[in-house]
Amino acid sequence: MAGIGFRLDRIARQDGLGGIANAAFHGAVVSSGPWLMTAFAMFLLQRWTRTTMPPDDHAVVQTSLVYAFGVSTVITAPLAMIATRVASDHFYLERRDAIPSILMAALVWATLASLIAGNLLFGFVGGMRPGLFLLATAVLTLFAQIWIASPFLHATWRHRPIFLAYLAGIAMTALALAVIRPSAPAAVLAAIAAGLLVTLVLLISAIRDDFPNSPEWRANWFGRTPGLLALGAAGLANALAIWIDKWLLWWAPGSVQAVGALRVNPVNDQASFLGLLTMIPGLTLILVTTETRFDRAFAALMGHCTGAANLRRIEKARRHVARTIRIDLRLLTVEQAILAGFCWVLAPEIIRLLDMNARGMFGFRLTAVGVVFHLVAIQMSIILSYYDLAGRIVAVWGSFLLASAIGTILLRDSGFASFGFGYLAGAVTAASLAIGLVAQATGRLTYLLFVGNNPAVVGNNGLWARFWP
Known part of the structure; x- marks a missing residue:
């Protein structure tokens, strides 16, 4: 499913230096949108919350983002790998009407996995207050759904709606922080969740523009695709490989117990x-x-x-x-x-x-x-x-x-x-x-x-x- 890649490649080839810059810019957004959103949130909050919030509240926001982003990649990686392969098979067989159903099923399973992970992390291990626990879980769930939607963007042919989706999400979060000027961690997490929700809705709308068929719930959405366990194992190993060293260093010298039993290593987390x-x-x-x-x-x-x-x-x-x-x-x-x-x-x-x-x-x-x-x-x-x-x-x-x-x-x-x-x-x-x-x-x-x-x-x-x- 590399449709948008061919579109950007054609722009780079035909539109001169401006086309190359345009393709590179939009390619970065399509390939790394969740990373860019998280980078914006992390470095904005690093400056924002240090001046407007007590250190303990700052730690709650930072820890929630670190865990939500990292854990969401791990729990969705097997699902995204399998869903992408199943969608690719249907795409190759020209069964475009099945793509919305595959996306919906993957989003549902990702949501269930995220809710379980959020309960365990922020509720049981972190011991957060109910309001903070629900907001942190919402951020994790929205990240997971964006990770699921991201591979499907590669099958679309219009790059501008994808850029606008991420831009709108970032603008929503920035506007909420600038206007409300929250000083409590719950309000900051709510602003981040609002931005993620806007991005998710617009991304799904962009996918639906190219695949307008109505989705139907199918228990066997993966069909007869062979080697599902191998695909899932590949996706899981891929995600774990990125984060395993960061997680192990949460128990290394210099690490701290930030929220409840949740640990972070502030120096390495930011640098890595x-x-x-x-x-x-x-x-x-x-x-x-x-x-x-x-x-x-x-x-x-x-x-x-x-x-x-x-x-x-x-x-x-x-x-x-x-x-x-x-x-x-x-x-x-x-x-x-x-x-x-x-x-x-x-x-x-x-x-x-x-x-x-x-x-x-x-x-x-x-x-x-x-x-x-x-x-x-x-x-x-x-x-x-x-x-x-x-x-x-x-x-x-x-x-x-x-x-x-x-x-x-x-x-x-x-x-x-x-x-x-x-x-x-x-x-x-x-x-x-x-x-x-x-x-x-x-x-x-x-x-x-x-x-x-x-x-x-x-x-x-x-x-x-x-x-x-």
């Missing part, structure tokens, strides 16, 4: 989140350029395989796919490495301008470097998903998760100088494994398409079907 924001240009490049270019090359290969081409032409198309992968990998790596280099050199000034703790410089630098390898793993995982090799995607993100956890645990007591090392170790491990798996699969892609991963040959039944062909 700032470092992760450097992923936005790379995600934009993947959406606008590399994925669309690979999609064209892979579609040409599939056309040869399903048509009347001989083996020589099929192999020529396969080599073109491999060449496209190498070119795109080099482009992504160079672009992101340049950005990481700037962040490394300018880290002291960036930390000072944002009024952050200077000890977070280490975590910011290592996270920015780790993002280079993280993006490589993302791009290789997209290619593996085109090849329908879910087991290998699980291996990539599972290796990220394990390496990050081990690296963080080994250096957890070393203090702030080790912040970000676990994430970097996990990203390097995942990128190395992902490149190897893609190279191996691309080299034998013709065999996989015709025999090794062909459902007609190896079967297509079961939740773990064709896990590792």
Whole structure:
């Protein structure tokens, strides 16, 4: 479902420098909207609440946002992965009328999971007052629903409504804070929830404009899609890999018990989140350029395989796919490495301008470097998903998760100088494994398409079907 990627790619190609800037800007919003909204909220509140709220109330707002954003990504990742695959299958079969039903079912399940998580986190563990507990749970739930809707935006063809949705949400929150000037954490959380609600409604409206059919509740919305457990495991491992080092550092030196039994590490949380924001240009490049270019090359290969081409032409198309992968990998790596280099050199000034703790410089630098390898793993995982090799995607993100956890645990007591090392170790491990798996699969892609991963040959039944062909 890369429809909007092709639209932005065409704008970049045909409209000169202005088109490139326009495509890059809207690509960043489409690919990283929730990150941008959270970044705005976190850094605005860092300045706002410190001057208008007592430290304890500031901790409530900050902790609620940290947990709501991080936990929402984890609980929705398996659902989003499965829903995206099911929707892609229907989209390929030209069953566009099924897309609204798939989206509705995924939103319902995400809401249920979010309510359970919110009760456990903010009610039981955090021990918040009823009003704060309900608002924090609402923020978590709205984040989760936005995460579910985000992949469906890639299937749309109009980028401006998506930008307006995020802009309206940010404006709603900023306006509420500026006009009401709240001094209580409940009012601040209510303003954030209002902004998220506006964004969610407008995003769903944008999707419904391209898929206007009325949704119907289907208990078996996932249909007969094979390998559902593998898809869900891949999504869960992907989300956990991003956050595992941050969560482990909540029990490291420098961490604090912020709200009830909920813990945070203020120095690392801010630094690592700032470092992760450097992923936005790379995600934009993947959406606008590399994925669309690979999609064209892979579609040409599939056309040869399903048509009347001989083996020589099929192999020529396969080599073109491999060449496209190498070119795109080099482009992504160079672009992101340049950005990481700037962040490394300018880290002291960036930390000072944002009024952050200077000890977070280490975590910011290592996270920015780790993002280079993280993006490589993302791009290789997209290619593996085109090849329908879910087991290998699980291996990539599972290796990220394990390496990050081990690296963080080994250096957890070393203090702030080790912040970000676990994430970097996990990203390097995942990128190395992902490149190897893609190279191996691309080299034998013709065999996989015709025999090794062909459902007609190896079967297509079961939740773990064709896990590792």
